Amino acid sequence: MTARSQAARFQPEASVEADPRWARVLSRDRSADGQFWYSVATTGVYCRPSCPSRAANPRNVGLHGSLAEAKATGFRPCKRCNPDGPSADIENAAIVARACRMIEESEEVPTLADLAQAAGLSTGYFHRLFKSVTGLTPKDYAEAHQASRVRDGLAKGHSVTETMYGAGFNSSGRFYEKSRNMLGMTPTQYRAGGANEDIRFAVGQSSLGAILVASSDKGVVSILIGDDPDELVRDLRNRFPKARLVGGDKEYESLVVRVVGFVETPQIGLNLPLDVRGTAFQRRVWRALQDIPVGQTSSHSEIACTIGAPNAVRAVAVVRF
Numbered sequence: 026m027t028a029r030s031q032a033a034r035f036q037p038e039a040s041v042e043a044d045p046r047w048a049r050v051l052s053r054d055r056s057a058d059g060q061f062w063y064s065v066a067t068t069g070v071y072c073r074p075s076c077p078s079r080a081a082n083p084r085n086v087g088l089h090g091s092l093a094e095a096k097a098t099g100f101r102p103c104k105r106c107n108p109d110g111p112s113a114d115i116e117n118a119a120i121v122a123r124a125c126r127m128i129e130e131s132e133e134v135p136t137l138a139d140l141a142q143a144a145g146l147s148t149g150y151f152h153r154l155f156k157s158v159t160g161l162t163p164k165d166y167a168e169a170h171q172a173s174r175v176r177d178g179l180a181k182g183h184s185v186t187e188t189m190y191g192a193g194f195n196s197s198g199r200f201y202e203k204s205r206n207m208l209g210m211t212p213t214q215y216r217a218g219g220a221n222e223d224i225r226f227a228v229g230q231s232s233l234g235a236i237l238v239a240s241s242d243k244g245v246v247s248i249l250i251g252d253d254p255d256e257l258v259r260d261l262r263n264r265f266p267k268a269r270l271v272g273g274d275k276e277y278e279s280l281v282v283r284v285v286g287f288v289e290t291p292q293i294g295l296n297l298p299l300d301v302r303g304t305a306f307q308r309r310v311w312r313a314l315q316d317i318p319v320g321q322t323s324s325h326s327e328i329a330c331t332i333g334a335p336n337a338v339r340a341v342a343v344v345r346f
Contacts (some may be wrong), residue, residue, distance in 0.1 A: 034134075038277070041083040041086050046063075047083060047086070050074050051080055051227070053075045053076070054074055054075060055074075055075040055114050057075070058073045058074055058075050058114070059112065060090060060200045061074065061090055062074075062088075062094070063088050063095075063185060063242045064087045064098045065086055065098050065100075065243045066085040066086075067081070067082070067102045069326050070100050071095040071096070071098060071101075071103065071105050071108055072103040073103075073106045073107075073112060074109055075106065076106035076108075078103065078105050078106070078107060086157075091166055092109065092180075093279070096319040097105075109125070109195060115296050117158055118158055118297050119296075120154065121147075121155050121158040121159060121294075122298055123143070124143070124144060124163065125159075125166060125297075127139075127140060127143055127303070128140070128166060128167045128170055131193075132193060132234070135167070135168045135192070136222075137151070137152060139211070140163055147272065150237075151163075151295045159297070159301070160288070160293050160309050166304065166305060167303050168308075169305075169308035170304065171193060171194075172207040172208075173304070173327075174192040175188055175189075175192045175194070175204065175208070175212075177260040178192060178265075179212060180216075181214045181264070183203055185212045185213065188212070188216075205243065206315070208244075209240060209243050209246035210222055210243055212245075215246075217267060218265055219265075219267075219268030220267040220268070220269040221270045222241045222265070222269070223241065223268070224240065224241050224246055224269065225239065225277045226239035226240075226261060227251070227274070227277050227281040228237065228254045228258070228281075229281045232306075233250050233303055233306055235251055235252065235253065235257055236251050236252055236262075236285060236310070237249065237254070237257040237261060238280075238310065239270075240312070240314070245314050246265070248307040248310050248311055250307065258272075280314070284310055284313045284314050285310065285312050286312050288309040
């Protein structure tokens with residue numbers, strides 16, 4: 026059947042322009058993929074909302090709540106957006122998720138070339154894809170996972186040497202060079218539960234749930250994500266039973282608002298497994314905190330304006346003792 030004959034029997038919806046889904050088609054909204062499809066009588070194809078093709082005349086468009094409805098028009102699937110298969114975002118997220126698993130399951134940190142080869146991509150394209158999906162480079166993600174292995178090893182009472190090699194470090198020099206930034210204190214102090222350390226903390230909200238940020242005077246010691254703010258505080262206490270935990274610090278609350286607002290990009294990595302998203306988000310918060318100049322302060326309103334989210338001030342719910 027030709028496109029002309031198909032169009033002759035196609036009955037487009039009279040109110041397409043008034044339908045809020047049409048605005049999502051015009052903006053090529055990727056988050057709408059899988060929620061609905063649309064068909065175009067004049068070309069005889071059906072598409073996903075994010076299709077990059079030129080916008081059609083709404084008088085020739087039909088909106089469909091399921092793929093079966095779109096196929097029932099008798100039109101063919103668009104070759105540009107492949108509406109019958111997974112979206113490009115889902116496919117890319119799957120590639121990145123597999124690379125993250127490879128990083129997590131390797132005894133030593135894989136090279137960029139190894140990761141790209143496993144994905145069947147060039148190193149340059151893979152690097153750009155990984156960063157676009159997670160907001161991090163593969164190296165950043167690997168360092169985040171390595172730091173997590175160090176913290177877990179020390180928390181379980183393993184010796185510093187056991188923890189060092191267990192996390193994939195081949196030399197003590199390299200380990201001690203990085204350990205202060207990873208832990209916010211020396212490995213020995215971390216293993217001892219933060220003895221003689223003052224740790225400030227605050228709890229805020231992110232797209233992934235409640236987020237607790239804690240720091241010593243030497244750096245960030247912990248970033249935790251979960252559903253229950255009180256549970257996060259209990260987790261912090263368990264990690265550092267010998268430290269003095271300090272809540273209700275207005276300056277530190279402001280810092281958390283600023284950082285969480287700065288790195289909050291819910292559209293990044295929505296198709297990734299939750300644990301991968303959580304690791305990536307934590308790492309971005311960690312890096313943003315480290316980039317803040319020592320001694321710099323701002324009011325709540327100034328911070329909210331800086332991050333372009335005036336309501337972010339209300340998002341912080343600080344837990345007090």
